[in-house]
Amino acid sequence: MKKAVDPLNALLAEIRACRLCAAHLKDGPRPVVQASASSGLLIVGQAPGRKVHATGIPFNDVSGDRLRNWLGLDRETFYDAQRIAIVPMGLCFPGSGRNGDLPPRPECAPAWHPQLLPLLKQVQLTLAIGRYAQAGVLGARCGASLTDTVHAWREHLAQGILPLPHPSPRNQAWLKRNPWFEAELLPVLRDRVSHVL
Template identity: 45%
Template sequence: MQNLLDTIRQCEVCIKHLPQGARPIIEASKDSKILLISQAPGRVVHESGIAWKDQSGKKLREWLGVDEDTFYNTSNFAILPMGFCYPGKAKTGDMPPRKECAPLWHDQVFLELNNVKLILLIGAYASTYYLPDEKTKLTEKVADYEKHLPKFWCLPHPSPVNRFWRMKNPWFEETVVPKLQQKIASILS
């Protein structure tokens, strides 16, 4: 696993498309219990080199009901974005994740993970990629999370840009998040 992570962290396949250069962000161990598949690192994460070390990560940890020590323990959580590098800024939020990363690296990472009990698909890019036959929108996938268990659990992206989605869909934090926290706690206990 460590050799694969080192190789991925050196990847420059799409460097010419990255406004701030390549800095692949990935965290995992063979023992990881929960796999987070998300969009792509933001600018703050790109600069720090630490996955989810931003406002989105703070909200995600809140949803998961875990502290930073638990979250950053790779025996608990593996972090596998759809795009490993910051793709640049768009009009609202960031550019979509680069399409090269997931087909190039995800299967290789999956082969090294021996203990995953749950895969969290965070945001539309991850849920569309991993549930290609599911034609519903992300909101429906989030609401019907039980349909995808025991393997997947779909979540909205916790970005501050999505605060309006959360305001429009209060059922998510009122009903789904407590069940998610129970599931996470049971896996990590």
Template identity: 45%
Template sequence: MHPIDRLRAEVAAHESNAWASGLGWEPLFVASPEARVLIISQAPGRLAQESGIPWNDPSGVLLRSWMGVTPEEFYDPANVAIVPMDFYFPGKGTSGDLPPRRDFAPRWHPRVLEQLTEVRLTILIGAYAQRAYLGPRAGRTLTENVRAAETHLPLFPIVHPSPLARGWRSKNPWFQEETVPLLAAQVRAALTT
């Protein structure tokens, strides 16, 4: 059994995830030692969790367009690893999904990420991933982080492609005009060099 498959089984069997296993859910992450682009985001959405396919929703369609990749490229584990801050849908909150569990990523990410030896670009989607991975380099706000994306390479912070972030995107047109083309270029370079 591959170390990532053993780790997936360990996550599923952990007592803190018994509630998800009881619902018939598997831990939703994609990891392959060959992956060259890593996506760290909040947590799977309901549709993704139910289908077992990460980013299997309108947010995923928009994310792939920002990255400049086809669905085939995106879902090829030799290209893209997907390691959210929690591997299970956390439930619905008053405005959007609930946040990922705070203790989840510190427990499991180091063990997954040590398997990803070929990653050249890490896309940090949303505030949870940015706080965890930018550390002292992080700005005070998500907007500051995303505005300075190029200065964080090989980490690349972006806003979540959720419909809930439409307002942010309309207030920050520079994201679509400047950041998205830069992201697509960085993804293409990571996949082809």
């Protein structure tokens, strides 16, 4: 008797083999995604950086260290796909530009998110990290700036979405200008994540 194919695992295999943007990726395609049908937390980031591209492990860099600190999670919990799905707007490293990494490739999210996200039926909380993720997740509900969107976190949280700035060291100045983020939002974030997991 033939074993039934799990649609999520089949799709993840297809995503990991994707070459849709190969002609535009100087470092070549290497889709980085983590998900399970039981994932309760969904993290939508921007796109893998150079170090993540090299290792194939999402948020395996300084930004990931800060994000795990924000969430109050250790590495073992963070990388448990049974609990946490990580699906960036661009699944491959887009390359570097003059001011840091390039934006996520525009073909990626439209090709894969509509197929993948509906299969994550246990998600209770979605984190939209950075401007590109917020635009993708929130659409027209996204504020005029990242600060506006994150500042409206209570409104978005009521819909099961929490917008966050990118945890990159490049955003240190933003964090200093917006002390309410660490004082007000982070305790709620940690509490919600703990509840979901």
